[in-house]
Amino acid sequence: MRYVKKLAAIAVSALSVLSALFVSAENISNGVSPETVAAEIPYSSFYAGNGAELSQDVFDGISAAAYKNETGYIEAEFDIKTEGDYVVSVKYYPLEGKGRDIEFGLSIDGSPVGEESSNYSLPRTWKDDFAERKQDAQGNELRSSQSEVYKWKTVTLRSFEAISDSYSTVSLSEGRHTIRVEAFREPFAIAAFYIHSPETVEEYKRPAEKNNTVFSEKFEAENTYEKTQSTLYPTYDRTNASTSPNDPVKIRLNTIGKENWKTPGQSISWEITVPAAGYYCLGFKARQNFVRGISTNRRLYVNGEVPFSQALEISFPYSLNWYTKKFANDDGEPYLVYLNKGSNILTFEVVIGQIADSIKTIQSAVAELNGLYREIIMITGVSPDIYRDYYLEEEIPDFTERFTRLADTLENEAKEIRRLMENNGGETSTIDEIVYQMRDIAKKPETVTERLDRFKSNISTLSSWALNMVEQPLELDYITVFTENSKEYKSKAGFFKQIVFGAKAFLGSFSADYNSIGSVYSGDKSTNLRVWAVGTGRDQAQIIKSIIDNDFSPQTGIGVNLSLVSDVSTLIQATLGGKGPDIAMMVPNDTPVNLAFRNALTELSQFEGFDSLKSEFYDSAFIPYTYENGIYALPETQTYPMMFVRTDVFAELGIEVPETWDEFYDAVRFIQRKNMTVGVSYDQSFFESLIFQRGSTLYTKELDKVNFDDSRVADAFYQWTSLYTKYGFPVSFDLYNRFRTGEMPLGFSTLAFYNKLYVAAPELRGLWQMYPMPGIRQSDGTVNRTVSSTGTGIIMMNGVKDKNAAFSFMSWWVSADVQASYGIEVENVMGPLARYETANREAFYSLPWSKDAEKTILKAWSSVNAVEQVPGNYFVTRNITFAYRKVVYDFNNRGVLNNHVEILSKYGREINSELTRKATEIEKYIK
Structure with a gap:
């Protein structure tokens, strides 16, 4: 037995070595060249501390350490032979979680990696569930739901809090070092970390080889291969006859991007197929009408690599109209990009561009200005006496010098931004205004009291301006791939075509039903339910309808006609007038009782399955919906301070x-x-x-x-x-x-x-x-921390023909699985700002709160009343x-x-x- 155990130990050790060797060889196809690697830290080197759970397993054929519980830290030691500045890459595999990017802290020898922050994020990978567009009964194309693609990725780390397109660097001396990883959000598996020299990208050199193939093709940008966030879904544009494809009345998902595609690090990939290997030209039909007066930027990857330095930053200038951007130099000569025969993957990543250093400096100045403002109000208060001299230049160290220095800093960055933008327009007027004010305050410190509100407003405006400058929105219609000896595909609507398109759109607006969402069922009303969504947005309503059509209706055979209603007063008037729906959802919690005492609602506790359903909620969620011992709504959301x-x-x-x-x-x-x-x-x-x-x-x-x-x-x-x-x-x-x-x-x-x-x-x-x-x-x-709550609920009208069918829908809607699916999908489409505050306790655990936030919310929620x-x-x-x-x-x-x-x-x-x-x-x- 002892001999068998010894053999097993030797086998495990050998597997670890083989795994490390395999990872090293695989680096070449993942952007980390083996010759640049100073230290490879395999998963088997890590040990867990402070409650972290680390387990070894095999994921998609590769051995790794799974870090699942978002607690504690993991550490490993490694050796550096040559002192120098290095970057850090990680090969990771996202594990099933709540669909958010993986976030973790990274330090070496107790110091953060990078100048600005030690916090990093690793993107997940998403794809559309269906490649071909589905349509509802009204002929509008439906947005595909998103699914995560679980795959190995190797990325070089760049802090998600840093205002930079450059990777985070760390200076390391010769000898032994310790790397520590602290998971903040979402589980992941680690194959290895790599400490390596930064990769360099060569300048473009026109290839001598010629491509004799005659080829010109467009690839619709909305038909993506993969993307790093689920919010990067197809969108639509009906303002121009040249968008491809289009319809003047019906929704055609014909573009992608807009405001959803603006955060540095976000990327979209497309599969491009060409008939022969060789060099090709690229073009992009784009519109950047979101950030006035400036260009937004993208970085191009071809089959996972940046082909040359000119692809590091491709600028798309501001324009109200669609235009074709050819990937070319200033003289219009196209850059030739090598593509393999058959399938190739083109990727566009959001980057800030050359303006990044200026924005970083400005944000640092804003932080210092906020501190200076707090120092001032600690002496003067927020509403100072304008006739009093507070002697701020004596009370606050280096008062005038700090104002002058910060004004100089901001003025220099404004000049640099104007140089980069190649114009002297009003894009830096926000900076110019606060610089003027700061210089005047430095000369006349006693005037700060009468200008304090304006000073605070200018700081806030500058902070928002800097944040907006980081954002890089862009909308794409299609991508063109063509050889030099062929013509680029161009789609442009002439004057008369645009006039006809606009006329059709105008006439169609009189017949389109803007209240109904998705498919409309007809026939026997006992098997079809009329449901109104009250006071919510069209995006949310479309998600609800999609979940209904994909889950509830196929399971039950019950059709649901969903309509969007602007506010609760419309619901009340329609109900009392006998024109209301069978079911209303997202109803404010003060409405059900006002309808219940008028005998307009059905009491819900009488239905089979109610008691088991009620156990998924806190009792407090039902209090606002209770009238004379009856319950007249099922809770959807619950909100508390x-x-x-x-x-x-x-x-x-x-x-x-x-x-x-x-x-x-x-x-x-x-x-x-x-x-x-x-x-x-x-x-x-x-x-x-x-x-x-x-x-x-x-x-x-x-x-x-x-x-x-x-x-x-x-x-x-x-x-x-x-x-x-x-x-x-x-x-x-x-x-x-x-x-x-x-x-x-x-x-x-x-x-x-x-x-x-x-x-x-x-x-x-x-x-x-x-x-x-x-x-x-x-x-x-x-400590009694009880707090009161508000919320929304779903109600059943008294006149519904099939009450069992109606309750079946209501109980399905508020169930844990469906509430979680809806909450996740809303956030996938609209981002974290739209996070759903579900009243279902089980559904809450599926929403992408961080571990710390989840713990705090649950502590407060347990004390909620109504x-x-x-x-x-x-x-x-x-x-x-x-x-x-x-x-x-x-x-x-x-x-x-x-x-x-x-x-x-x-x-x-x-x-x-x-x-x-x-x-x-x-x-x-x-x-």
Whole structure:
């Protein structure tokens, strides 16, 4: 037995060596030349630490280490023989996860790789599910769903937070080093890391060899081979008769790109087939009408490699119209690209271009300006006395020198940008304005107080401008491939063709049904359901319809006609007029009860399977939809407040993140001492949360009166309003921009704000965190963090013919699998900003939240409650607003501090009178 174990150990060791040798040989076809590799770190060298789960397995025929649990770190040691500057590449295999890019931290000897950040991302690979376009019953082409392609890839690392097209470099001395990888998001398998010299790309040299083949062909850009993100789906353009293919009335998915294809690192690949090996010319029918006055850039790869340096940055100038861009030099002489006989893969990657260094410098200046602004308001406050001299040049070290230095920096970058753009137009006017202001402040420091708002606005505008300059949107219609001795394919609509096209489009607009989505079923209405989607977008509605047609209808044989309705008032009017749907989805949570007491809805708990379905949700999700012990909606979404903290500012001020309201007020004192503030927007759910945390409720047990005579409710009202009277919090504010500058380092908002910060404020990565709302410490030491929630639900009308079929659809729609599919598909199409806030607990785990965010959300979600909805709830909301304004506005506008108990009691009596009147009306006329 001992002998067998020894043989097994030798075999495993041999396999590891063979695997390492195999990887080295394979590097040539993956962009890493073996002769440039200084150190290869195979998967077998890594060990796990701090809870990381690392397991060895074989993926697609290659042995690797799987890093699955997004926790801890893995490390390995390696030797460098020659001191120098190196880049790092990794051969990886994406494992099944939530469909987002893989994100991880990388350091060598405890120091980050790269100057700007140690955070990196590895793209996944996606493809369209069907190559041929499908059409709905109205003749419109349907967008294909996206599937992930699991394959090995080798990439050289470039920080996703860096403003650069260059790879991250690291200086290494001769000797032994330690590499550490910390997974942040999504699982992946590692075959090896490579430490190697940067690859060089040679200048273009015109080949002596000639291609005698006569060939000219266009390849539709919307027919992709692969892409790095699922949001890179085909789009359509009906504005021009020359787009290929097109229809003046029906939707034809005839282009790709637009605003979805703008983030550096995104790439799209096409399969190009040619009859013979040789050199070919390339052309692109494109439109860049998204970023005014500048060019956007792409990097060309042919069969995985950049053919020559001129392909590193291909510029597409701004134009309102479509144009053909030939891949050629300034004299119009085409660059010849070698293609193999048969299939070739062309790839376009988004790059920033030469402007990257300037943008990086500007963003660094913006960060410094934000810090300078915070230093100023810590002395002056956000609304300084313009007649007072704050002696800022004495209070703030190097005040005028910093303004002058930053103005010089920005002015130099503006000149460089104008040089690169080859014009002196208004593209740098944002920089010019703040430079002028900064120079004037440096000369006259005492004027900063009267210009503080404008200074802050200019910083915010400059930050947004720099972010927009990083984005590189482009739309492609088709790609042309042709030999020098043939003509390039060109599609251009003449004047009369365009006139006819426009006329057909105009006439077609009178007959097109813009409300119905996708296929329309006819026949016996007992087997077809009329479903309205309320207040959502067309993209979301098309996704819903696609899931219905691909899943629900084939399984059940029930047809669903889906229509898009602008708002809930249309639904209510149509329902009460007898013209409503069978089912309405995405209905606000205050609507079901208002329809239920009018006998317009079907009670849902009577149906088979309801109890098992209910277990997939928190009980709080059903509270707003309950009326007289019946349930009249199934929950779709559930939204609740979270706390957002600028952790860098808190660390700078020495403040702990608050868990209780007492700690919150301690933090507020520190924040306000530095003339900063806190963001608590007017929101009734905030008041409701404070009531719940005190163990009380908004309504009495019988739900016939508001509970305003309860001292705990009065205390909650006082705490809410005193934030604006006693503590002077702003009543209205822009949380996003003020959080970015740091002047509002603490604020409350929903999960949507998390996604906005993550996507739209990349400069704040690592400088903020999301936490549950503070609570009240109980006698047993626990903290009551209960918060109120809102949401949307799906309802069944009373007049539906086949109620079992309707409930079958409703229960299918809110089930974990379907809610997860919908949430993932919405994000695939619209990006992380559209992340779905599902009420289904099981579906939530399938959505692409990071591990840290998921943990925080689940902690908050477990404490979520909701307020019951009652007939006349509109009057409750209205009078709570009146009570809030009476206290807060009277104090802010007139300096009058009203007694909060008296105010609350006064409006409580008015509410109770209306609720009593409503109950009498229901009893008399409806029941």
